[in-house]
Amino acid sequence: MNISTEIRYATLDELYLDHKNPRLGRSYVDAELAQEEVLDLMRNWVLDELAGSYLQNGFWQHEALLVVEEELKENKRLIVVDGNRRLAALIYLRRAINGNPSSKKWKLLIENGTAPAELFDRVPYIQVPTREALEAFQGFQHIASIKNWSSLEKKPVHRQTHR
Numbered sequence: 001m002n003i004s005t006e007i008r009y010a011t012l013d014e015l016y017l018d019h020k021n022p023r024l025g026r027s028y029v030d031a032e033l034a035q036e037e038v039l040d041l042m043r044n045w046v047l048d049e050l051a052g053s054y055l056q057n058g059f060w061q062h063e064a065l066l067v068v069e070e071e072l073k074e075n076k077r078l079i080v081v082d083g084n085r086r087l088a089a090l091i092y093l094r095r096a097i098n099g100n101p102s103s104k105k106w107k108l109l110i111e112n113g114t115a116p117a118e119l120f121d122r123v124p125y126i127q128v129p130t131r132e133a134l135e136a137f138q139g140f141q142h143i144a145s146i147k148n149w150s151s152l153e154k155k156p157v158h159r160q161t162h163r
Helices: 035-041 047-057 084-097 104-111 132-144
Strands: 008-010 065-072 075-082 123-127
Touching: 035 084, 047 084, 047 104, 075 084, 075 123, 084 104
Parallel strands: 065 123
Antiparallel strands: 008 123, 065 075
Protein backbone atom coordinates (compact mmCIF):
# COMPACT_ATOMS: atom_id res chain seq x y z
CA MET A 1 0.00 0.00 0.00
CA ASN A 2 1.48 3.35 -1.01
CA ILE A 3 1.52 6.05 1.61
CA SER A 4 1.38 9.63 0.47
CA THR A 5 4.36 11.81 1.29
CA GLU A 6 2.41 15.05 0.87
CA ILE A 7 2.91 17.29 3.86
CA ARG A 8 -0.26 19.03 4.97
CA TYR A 9 -0.83 21.47 7.80
CA ALA A 10 -3.36 21.64 10.60
CA THR A 11 -3.91 23.80 13.63
CA LEU A 12 -3.12 22.29 16.99
CA ASP A 13 -6.85 22.10 17.74
CA GLU A 14 -7.48 19.94 14.65
CA LEU A 15 -5.11 17.17 15.80
CA TYR A 16 -5.97 14.55 18.41
CA LEU A 17 -3.81 12.37 20.62
CA ASP A 18 -4.22 8.67 19.95
CA HIS A 19 -6.20 7.07 22.77
CA LYS A 20 -5.12 3.69 21.31
CA ASN A 21 -1.40 4.51 21.58
CA PRO A 22 0.39 1.37 22.84
CA ARG A 23 2.84 3.53 24.82
CA LEU A 24 0.01 4.36 27.18
CA GLY A 25 0.07 0.73 28.32
CA ARG A 26 -2.11 -2.23 27.50
CA SER A 27 -4.66 -1.48 30.19
CA TYR A 28 -5.48 1.86 28.52
CA VAL A 29 -5.56 0.90 24.83
CA ASP A 30 -9.23 -0.13 24.84
CA ALA A 31 -10.33 2.30 27.56
CA GLU A 32 -11.47 5.02 25.07
CA LEU A 33 -9.80 7.71 27.13
CA ALA A 34 -10.65 11.38 26.66
CA GLN A 35 -7.94 13.71 25.33
CA GLU A 36 -7.22 15.16 28.78
CA GLU A 37 -6.78 11.67 30.22
CA VAL A 38 -4.34 10.71 27.46
CA LEU A 39 -2.44 13.96 27.94
CA ASP A 40 -2.24 13.37 31.68
CA LEU A 41 -0.80 9.87 31.14
CA MET A 42 1.87 11.43 28.94
CA ARG A 43 2.81 14.13 31.47
CA ASN A 44 6.16 12.52 32.41
CA TRP A 45 7.33 11.59 28.92
CA VAL A 46 10.11 14.22 28.77
CA LEU A 47 7.91 16.55 26.73
CA ASP A 48 9.65 19.71 27.93
CA GLU A 49 12.80 18.82 25.97
CA LEU A 50 10.77 18.69 22.76
CA ALA A 51 9.02 21.94 23.66
CA GLY A 52 12.37 23.65 24.26
CA SER A 53 13.45 22.62 20.77
CA TYR A 54 10.21 24.03 19.32
CA LEU A 55 10.85 27.35 21.03
CA GLN A 56 14.32 27.53 19.48
CA ASN A 57 13.76 25.93 16.09
CA GLY A 58 10.05 25.65 15.39
CA PHE A 59 8.45 22.40 14.23
CA TRP A 60 10.41 21.01 11.30
CA GLN A 61 8.57 19.53 8.34
CA HIS A 62 10.69 16.38 8.36
CA GLU A 63 9.20 15.64 11.79
CA ALA A 64 5.65 15.68 10.40
CA LEU A 65 3.07 13.81 12.44
CA LEU A 66 1.51 10.72 10.86
CA VAL A 67 -2.25 10.78 11.14
CA VAL A 68 -5.33 8.81 10.17
CA GLU A 69 -8.77 10.26 9.76
CA GLU A 70 -11.17 8.34 11.99
CA GLU A 71 -14.69 8.68 13.22
CA LEU A 72 -14.58 9.72 16.87
CA LYS A 73 -17.76 10.58 18.72
CA GLU A 74 -19.63 10.99 15.42
CA ASN A 75 -17.07 13.41 13.98
CA LYS A 76 -14.16 12.75 11.65
CA ARG A 77 -10.93 13.63 13.41
CA LEU A 78 -7.23 13.64 12.58
CA ILE A 79 -5.79 11.13 15.04
CA VAL A 80 -2.01 11.20 15.46
CA VAL A 81 -0.82 7.62 15.12
CA ASP A 82 2.86 8.50 15.16
CA GLY A 83 4.10 11.64 16.90
CA ASN A 84 1.99 11.76 20.04
CA ARG A 85 4.93 12.99 22.16
CA ARG A 86 5.46 15.85 19.70
CA LEU A 87 1.77 16.73 19.78
CA ALA A 88 1.57 16.55 23.57
CA ALA A 89 4.65 18.80 23.86
CA LEU A 90 2.94 21.38 21.64
CA ILE A 91 -0.24 21.20 23.73
CA TYR A 92 1.61 21.70 27.02
CA LEU A 93 3.74 24.46 25.49
CA ARG A 94 0.73 26.40 24.22
CA ARG A 95 -0.97 26.09 27.59
CA ALA A 96 2.14 27.43 29.31
CA ILE A 97 2.41 30.36 26.88
CA ASN A 98 -1.28 31.12 27.43
CA GLY A 99 -0.71 31.41 31.19
CA ASN A 100 -1.67 27.90 32.24
CA PRO A 101 1.59 25.98 32.76
CA SER A 102 1.11 22.46 34.10
CA SER A 103 4.15 22.78 36.38
CA LYS A 104 6.99 25.05 37.43
CA LYS A 105 9.15 23.34 34.80
CA TRP A 106 6.83 24.56 32.02
CA LYS A 107 6.65 28.05 33.52
CA LEU A 108 10.46 28.28 33.49
CA LEU A 109 10.65 26.92 29.96
CA ILE A 110 8.58 29.72 28.46
CA GLU A 111 10.46 32.40 30.38
CA ASN A 112 13.53 31.57 28.28
CA GLY A 113 11.98 31.58 24.84
CA THR A 114 9.33 32.84 22.46
CA ALA A 115 7.28 30.56 20.25
CA PRO A 116 7.94 30.95 16.53
CA ALA A 117 5.10 32.45 14.51
CA GLU A 118 2.57 29.84 13.35
CA LEU A 119 3.95 27.12 15.67
CA PHE A 120 0.44 26.16 16.76
CA ASP A 121 -1.35 27.12 13.54
CA ARG A 122 0.71 25.16 10.97
CA VAL A 123 1.60 21.77 12.40
CA PRO A 124 2.93 19.54 9.60
CA TYR A 125 1.38 16.12 9.13
CA ILE A 126 1.14 13.32 6.60
CA GLN A 127 -2.18 11.53 6.33
CA VAL A 128 -2.07 7.76 5.98
CA PRO A 129 -5.01 5.63 4.86
CA THR A 130 -5.12 3.27 7.86
CA ARG A 131 -3.32 2.43 11.09
CA GLU A 132 -2.31 -0.89 9.56
CA ALA A 133 -0.41 0.96 6.82
CA LEU A 134 2.06 2.09 9.50
CA GLU A 135 2.58 -1.20 11.35
CA ALA A 136 6.01 -2.01 9.87
CA PHE A 137 7.24 1.56 10.33
CA GLN A 138 6.01 1.71 13.91
CA GLY A 139 7.44 -1.70 14.72
CA PHE A 140 10.90 -0.42 13.82
CA GLN A 141 10.32 2.98 15.42
CA HIS A 142 9.23 1.48 18.71
CA ILE A 143 12.30 -0.71 18.95
CA ALA A 144 14.79 1.98 17.93
CA SER A 145 13.12 5.12 19.33
CA ILE A 146 14.57 7.55 21.86
CA LYS A 147 11.92 6.80 24.49
CA ASN A 148 12.26 3.31 25.91
CA TRP A 149 9.30 0.98 25.67
CA SER A 150 8.59 -1.87 28.03
CA SER A 151 8.56 -5.32 26.46
CA LEU A 152 4.79 -5.60 26.65
CA GLU A 153 4.31 -2.27 24.87
CA LYS A 154 6.55 -3.40 21.98
CA LYS A 155 4.26 -6.32 21.22
CA PRO A 156 1.53 -5.40 18.73
CA VAL A 157 -1.99 -5.38 20.03
CA HIS A 158 -4.07 -7.68 17.85
CA ARG A 159 -7.76 -7.04 17.94
CA GLN A 160 -10.40 -9.65 17.42
CA THR A 161 -12.79 -8.88 14.61
CA HIS A 162 -16.32 -10.17 14.90
CA ARG A 163 -17.87 -11.71 11.82
